[in-house]
Amino acid sequence: MLPATLTPRALGRALLARQLLTERARMTALDAVEHLVGLQAQAPRPPYFGLWSRLADFRAEELSALLLDRSAVRVSVMRGTVHLLSARDCVQLAPLTRPLYERAVRSRWRAELAGTDPQEIADAGLPLVRESPRPAAELGTLLQERWPGRDPRMLSQVVRHLAPVVQIPPRGVWGRAGAPVYAAAETWLGRPMAKEPCVETVLLRYLRAFGPASVMDAQQWSGLTRLGEVMERLRPQLRVFTDGSGRELFDVPEAPRPDPELPVPPRFVAEYDNLVLAHADRTRLIDERDRAHLASRNGQVPGTVLLDGAVCGTWQTGESRGAATLTVTPFRWLSDAEERELAEEGERLLAFATGSPGSSGSTGAPGTSGTGVTRTVSFTAPPRT
Template identity: 45%
Template sequence: MTVLGTRALGRATLARQLLLDRADLPVLDAVTHLGGLQAQEPQEPFVGLWSRLRAFDPATLSALLTGRAVVRTHLMRRTVHLLGADDVLAWRARHDAMLRQRVLGTYRRELAGTDLDELAAAGRAVMADGEPRSMGELARAVAERWPQPGPRPLGEMLVAALLPTAQLPPRGLWRTKAGVRYAMLSSWLGREIDPPSADPADPVGQALVRRYLAAYGPAASADLRAWCGLAGLPAAVAALRGELVTFRDERGRELLDLPDAPRPDPDTPAPVRFLPAFDNAVLGYHDRTRIIDDAHRGLSVAGTRVVLLDGRVAATWTAEADTVHVTPLRPFTRADRDAVTEQGQALASFLSEHGRRRVRIASSR
């Protein structure tokens, strides 16, 4: 079985994530291809798409959100994602059990003895009038019946697990700050969620596997599980075996992939890319060494924005007013500094309301 080294896997990730060459895709097609964008920090998806698409206009993503073609919702790993409306409706029921377990993992003591089916029914009754509500408003509406857990556990269980909800605009619009208000997905989109499938071959899981490999492969089952939070999708993987190709990584793990998906030469040049907090390219794997050193793995879960240099995390960045500040994680050559400065100036111009382009790079460590 062919062994793919770390560099080969990194180049494959860049190609699938639209980071090796910026794509000419429409914004909705890019969101769909990526299987969604992690979005608990509302402005970060705009940087993620700017780094991936040529001539990205943030107003287009805002229009997709207000037009209900893209939705902010809890899904993969119980985190907030931007997803295409069709994907949300197709995938939501497949994630129900995982979402419940994730919230219970945080609030098991507080929610002990609570009948979650009864809580879900009460929450649906409150939301039946179609009026948007904050998590606190929804929790207070059912708190008289369930006073013990407290509003936070009740609210999170309702909006992140029991009730398929959307976070409504203006939350998540470009350069907009707004609180979180929820509506039922079916009400917001005007369509019902696809019902759970009883097929043991798990057709929804198969669709998730294909979509994951298209945007993240080659990857192991553990990587798939790390991306979606579901338990490895064994029935789906088994059903797809005949149409997949397999490799090994340097640790001996089996890697699955689509036969015609891009796997660039490991020596393919990789441009500088600025990634937002919690970017898919980093968080979409259990083994993240293809893109970030183990010594810096903690950055990926701390909401730190990172800079890719030659396809790997080599610096962190922040933005202040019209200036992008870069802190190297390793020594930069002059060529490194020039390349990071050029791309940082483009990012500063994108982020600045006045189009200014300033970059400051700290001394290399």
């Protein structure tokens, strides 16, 4: 029997259900972080917005507490990017994704490292961050004493690429500022890195959170290569579908695959959210013509707006002199009803963004926050195509 074919809309509904975006879930922040296999976190605030859009009554202080008590941590893993992970996932995913960083070091600093073993630099840097957490600049300066003439920024980055290190608070804590400070992962977390992380387990978790998906999708999400071999080992326990191009899509049997016509509420998806980054083929969520609106030269990924389960625009917030604004830039002209729906959800987002650290954004009179900040949601004209 030939595998069933799934339309982009069916794939989109499956993805949104697994991403907790068809309705807000009632689970702890830690459970959500683990279910999602982490949240991309180059900037400190996006993981908070990512959980706010997915969890009922989410409060920022819940996630901050996880960072402060070391149940969660900021660390570079999939795709060579910073993610917010549970401590349990950190010790598995950091060793598993290390080959990405080994390749990056070899390609980026080949000339600068000529005659020097980058692993030797990493091995020299690890005791320094075990001794005391250090900012990147301080770490580079100390390493330069051993490698005079080398760029201290490069030396620091080699350690951060090849040694098991994590970013520690106050970086990532809601309402607090601070440049990244690095500590040895095993010292900070009080547990060792996995010596033989299981790629099969991670791939199954990816499918539960992002499937159905192709091998190329899984490789796009993780940055790892040769996952076709892993998928073949898993094939007997998976369901297999195809997309409109005949490409094989793999899935765990028990994962939700809702009706393609399932109603989906409007959502504001965080900057850098894996929802829009975790597939090679993203037509399940966004029209290929609209992907150009998300591209930027410096690698930034804007917050995105979902209507009827599809990306239809971008959003950004701003605060100045007691006023908070949410600006929505749609990719197409919106109906009055669509603008009203987005404005209502936008009010709730601004209430969360401008509230106290513990605010869920679920209360407060329209247009004002508990801190007396005026809130405004505005819409710009669609960009020219």
